[in-house]
Amino acid sequence: MAAREGDPEQVFTLNRAFHVLCYQYSDNNEAFRIYDHYNSLFGTLRRLYGFSPQRREELIKEHGTILDALRSRDEENAGRLVWSHCEGAREELLGHMSGLGSGAGVVISATSGRDTVGSLLSTVGSVDLS
Secondary structure, X not given: OHHHHOOHHHHHHHHHHHHHHHHHHHOOHHHHHHHHHHHXXXXXXXXHHOOOHHHHHHHHHHHHHXXXXXXXXXHHHHHHHHHHHHHHHHHHHHHHHHHXXXXXXXXXXXXXXXXXXXXXXXXXXXXXOO
């Protein structure tokens, strides 16, 4: 599997595909627009810094548990899992960026991340996987 093997471009492509599919099933154009906007920035940073081996393993597990929650229509758990997934990605990326100086953290601040995740979480409740 590409994520486990660490092919950076394939990991990035598969990760984006997972998120795009989730938004397509949710039929929430606004949430997708927000994701797509922030993915432009995150995608650039991810291509620069990549995914650590630990984060790649976490992605596989997190995506699987999010899908399980969506399949079982457990909105509360899905929301918690999505939030945790976003926080893990943000924290790992900020960890990579920590050597860039104090201004780097402003790019992906906790507040803007929370606002984005809050908008994206509204999508989880509207996902129809039937």
